[in-house]
Amino acid sequence: MSTADDGDAAWGAADFIELDGVEKVFDVRRKTGFLRREKRQVRAVDGISFRVPRGEMVGYIGPNGAGKSTTIKMLTGILTPSGGRLRVAGIDPSKERTRLAQRIGVVFGQRTTLWWDLPLKDSYRLMRRMYRIPDDRYAANMARCTELLDLGELLDVPVRQLSLGQRMRGDIAAALLHDPEVLYLDEPTIGLDVVSKSKVREFLRDLNAERGTTVLLTTHDLTDIEQLCKRVMVIDHGRLVYDGALAGLHEVGESERTLVVDLERELPPIRTPLARNVKVEGPRQWLAFPASVSAAPLVAELASAYPLLDLSVREPDIEAVIAKMYAGGADAGTGARIG
Numbered sequence: 001m002s003t004a005d006d007g008d009a010a011w012g013a014a015d016f017i018e019l020d021g022v023e024k025v026f027d028v029r030r031k032t033g034f035l036r037r038e039k040r041q042v043r044a045v046d047g048i049s050f051r052v053p054r055g056e057m058v059g060y061i062g063p064n065g066a067g068k069s070t071t072i073k074m075l076t077g078i079l080t081p082s083g084g085r086l087r088v089a090g091i092d093p094s095k096e097r098t099r100l101a102q103r104i105g106v107v108f109g110q111r112t113t114l115w116w117d118l119p120l121k122d123s124y125r126l127m128r129r130m131y132r133i134p135d136d137r138y139a140a141n142m143a144r145c146t147e148l149l150d151l152g153e154l155l156d157v158p159v160r161q162l163s164l165g166q167r168m169r170g171d172i173a174a175a176l177l178h179d180p181e182v183l184y185l186d187e188p189t190i191g192l193d194v195v196s197k198s199k200v201r202e203f204l205r206d207l208n209a210e211r212g213t214t215v216l217l218t219t220h221d222l223t224d225i226e227q228l229c230k231r232v233m234v235i236d237h238g239r240l241v242y243d244g245a246l247a248g249l250h251e252v253g254e255s256e257r258t259l260v261v262d263l264e265r266e267l268p269p270i271r272t273p274l275a276r277n278v279k280v281e282g283p284r285q286w287l288a289f290p291a292s293v294s295a296a297p298l299v300a301e302l303a304s305a306y307p308l309l310d311l312s313v314r315e316p317d318i319e320a321v322i323a324k325m326y327a328g329g330a331d332a333g334t335g336a337r338i339g
C-alpha cells in the first residue's frame, strides 16, 4: 500500500515536479601514476530545490557541465539522487521508473530514441507496444503529430536517412505518442536550421496551450526560452543560481542584444544614445543595446536618419548572460536570484 507521501494523492496542481535539496555525487577514479589511482567525488547536483506547477513551461539553463542533464536523468529515474527528495506527479522516479515512464516523455537532442535502421513508422509501432497505447489513442496521436510536425512523407524513410531537423521532429512525436503529462527536452533545437527551429517551437507552444503538457526545457539557445518559457531557472556548478523571468535574468546579467545594420553605403560609425557602436565593417555596423529593452525605438531612429538596406537582431548567448551575471557581483541580483 502506498503512503500519502509516496502516492499520487500527495501532489497537487501547485507542484507537479518537486525537488527538495536534491544532490547527485559521482565517484570518479583518476589514474595518477603507474599503479596509483585517486578517488575523487564530483558534486554534479549540489542541493537543488524547485517546484514546477502542472502546465508550466520552464527553461532549465546553465553552462556546460552545470548539472542539467544529471537533473533530467534523476527526474526520469535513470539516476538515483545521492540525497534530498524528488517527486514527479507524486512518484519517486528512481523507485518507480516504469510507472513514471507512462507519464513522462523525454527528448535528448543529441541522441535518438528511434531505431536507426527502421522506417520512422516502425519505430512508432514498437513504441505503441512498449507503452501499450490503446488503438484509438495511438491513431489519434499519430494523426495529430503527423500533421503538426509535418511527418507525412517521412514515415517510410529509415531514420538513418533523415536530416537532423526531420529526425528531431520524429523524436518529439515518439515522445508524445503515449500522451505524457510532462515532457523533458534536452537541447531540442541544437543544430537545426531556422525553419526547423521555428517549426519545433510552434509545435511545443501549441502542445502546451492545448494539452497543458508540463515542459522542462534545457537549451543553449536563448530564443527557445524567449519564445517558449515565462520562467527560467539557471544552474551553475550544480546549484540553482536564478529562478524567475527571462527579463529579470537579462537585468541581473546586464546582457546586451546586437542590432546588425546593413547600410546602402559605407558611413562613419553610427552614434546614438540608445546603443553602443561595437563594430564597423564596410557598410555593416553592429550596435549593442540592453537586452531588457525593445529594439523598436532604436530601429525607428535609424530608419529616419540612415539609408538602411537591412536590419537583424542577435540575441546574447546563455554563457554570456551567465558570465555577466557573475561579473556583476553578489549584490547585482534581483529577488529572484538565488545563492
Ligand SMILES: Nc1ncnc2c1ncn2[C@@H]1O[C@H](COP(=O)(O)OP(=O)(O)OP(=O)(O)O)[C@@H](O)[C@H]1O
Pocket: 026, 027, 028, 042, 043, 044, 062, 063, 064, 065, 066, 067, 068, 069, 070, 071
Ligand atoms: N556518469 C558520470 N560520472 C562522473 N561524472 C559525471 C557523470 N555524469 C556527469 N558527470 C559530471 O557531472 C557534472 C555535470 O554534468 P551534466 O552532464 O549534468 O552537465 P550539463 O549541465 O548537462 O552539461 P552540458 O551542457 O555540457 O550537457 C560534470 O562535471 C560531469 O563531468
